[in-house]
Amino acid sequence: MNILLTGGAGYIGSHTAVVLVEAAHRVVLLDNLSNSRQEVLSNLERITGENIPFVKGDVRDTTLVRQVLEQHDIHAVIHFAGLKAVGESVQAPMDYYANNVQGTISLLQAMEDCGVRRLIFSSSATVYGIPQYLPIDEAHPTHPTNPYGRNKRHIEEMLGDIAGSDRTWRIVSLRYFNPVGAHDSGLIGEMPRGIPNNLMPYIVDVATGNLSHLSVFGNDYDTIDGTGVRDYIHVMDLAEGHRSALDYLDTRAPTMSLFNLGTGNGFSVLRMVQAFEAASGKKIPYRFAPRRPGDVAACYAKADKAAIELGWKATRTLEEMCASAWNYRSPSTKTKTP
Numbered sequence: 596m597n598i599l600l601t602g603g604a605g606y607i608g609s610h611t612a613v614v615l616v617e618a619a620h621r622v623v624l625l626d627n628l629s630n631s632r633q634e635v636l637s638n639l640e641r642i643t644g645e646n647i648p649f650v651k652g653d654v655r656d657t658t659l660v661r662q663v664l665e666q667h668d669i670h671a672v673i674h675f676a677g678l679k680a681v682g683e684s685v686q687a688p689m690d691y692y693a694n695n696v697q698g699t700i701s702l703l704q705a706m707e708d709c710g711v712r713r714l715i716f717s718s719s720a721t722v723y724g725i726p727q728y729l730p731i732d733e734a735h736p737t738h739p740t741n742p743y744g745r746n747k748r749h750i751e752e753m754l755g756d757i758a759g760s761d762r763t764w765r766i767v768s769l770r771y772f773n774p775v776g777a778h779d780s781g782l783i784g785e786m787p788r789g790i791p792n793n794l795m796p797y798i799v800d801v802a803t804g805n806l807s808h809l810s811v812f813g814n815d816y817d818t819i820d821g822t823g824v825r826d827y828i829h830v831m832d833l834a835e836g837h838r839s840a841l842d843y844l845d846t847r848a849p850t851m852s853l854f855n856l857g858t859g860n861g862f863s864v865l866r867m868v869q870a871f872e873a874a875s876g877k878k879i880p881y882r883f884a885p886r887r888p889g890d891v892a893a894c895y896a897k898a899d900k901a902a903i904e905l906g907w908k909a910t911r912t913l914e915e916m917c918a919s920a921w922n923y924r925s926p927s928t929k930t931k932t933p
């Protein structure tokens with residue numbers, strides 16, 4: 596199948612491209628490179644041995660998206676393109692609505708115009724807000740606590756309305772938990788700009804010496820060791836979830852469906868530090884800092900629905916997540932061959 600990946604040069608999109616090419620799909624990437632680098636494209640070619648078509652452009656350019664859909668005879672779209680920093684979304688909500696919500700409307704218009712009605716959307720566990728029970732299943736109420744999470748919820752609502760208006764649409768929204776790690780080649784991975792927002796890139800920055808220590812926000816939560824617990828999922832497992840979702844879209848999907856993509860396991864910050872130290876041989880100095888407003892004690896998925904309906908399950912271990920994250924960023928790694 597010919598698949599368009601919006602935001603395909605980004606962290607999750609690039610790993611998904613590898614998995615889809617290996618599954619004999621023909622992949623086209625559209626990205627404005629606002630949060631990714633051109634070099635990802637040559638590294639994707641080294642990994643897959645394929646010259647993956649790339650279009651530099653913005654999903655808000657409806658005419659361009661229409662051209663890409665037609666020119667490449669696209670069958671389905673995976674919509675990764677978006678801004679994703681929770682804190683930034685609080686500071687600049689307009690940018691987030693313009694890019695994420697308006698970007699999705701533009702994409703949907705182009706898809707409708709071209710008769711392409713197969714879509715996988717990158718949603719987030721952020722839509723759930725403060726957990727009312729654990730593990731979180733797809734029926735958990737959605738009360739996002741920040742503009743980024745509200746963008747995702749608005750988009751899901753919009754997708755539901757569109758699917759309801761025309762029964763030929765097939766839409767799957769995937770609610771990711773906390774993707775970490777990298778492709779085994781060490782050629783692609785997560786490379787945030789500036790100070791990272793997420794735990795794993797922060798730990799890696801401490802390991803490389805870019806940052807002096809890790810700040811652990813809160814050590815008095817009601818969890819195993821007092822630090823926050825999250826559901827970390829290897830990015831390659833997540834990428835494989837998209838391959839399963841594509842098969843599902845094409846065979847047995849209803850007009851609109853939602854799935855958690857997580858492991859179902861929660862790990863604390865200190866457990867992550869310990870696992871990373873073991874995988875990298877590096878000491879990660881840390882200091883406790885006050886809780887951050889809006890952070891919750893624990894958040895992890897009930898992942899049964901994806902297992903039953905998509906036939907997908909995360910299989911990679913915490914150790915593999917840490918080792919691959921380090922392999923990607925370690926200055927001394929000389930094994931960066933596909």
Ligand SMILES: NC(=O)c1ccc[n+]([C@@H]2O[C@H](COP(=O)([O-])OP(=O)(O)OC[C@H]3O[C@@H](n4cnc5c(N)ncnc54)[C@H](O)[C@@H]3O)[C@@H](O)[C@H]2O)c1
Binds near residue numbers: 674771772
């Ligand atoms: N990484 C996570 O922790 C996480 C968790 C849950 C959900 N998500 C969602 O998954 C998707 C992918 O996340 P990621 O971690 O790969 O992020 P990323 O920033 O690495 O990738 C997103 C890509 O989209 C591109 N982009 C942004 N706006 C665009 C636009 N208007 N037009 C074209 N390209 C545009 C960026 O340049 C980037 O390459 C996002 O929608 C994000 O909200 C990510």
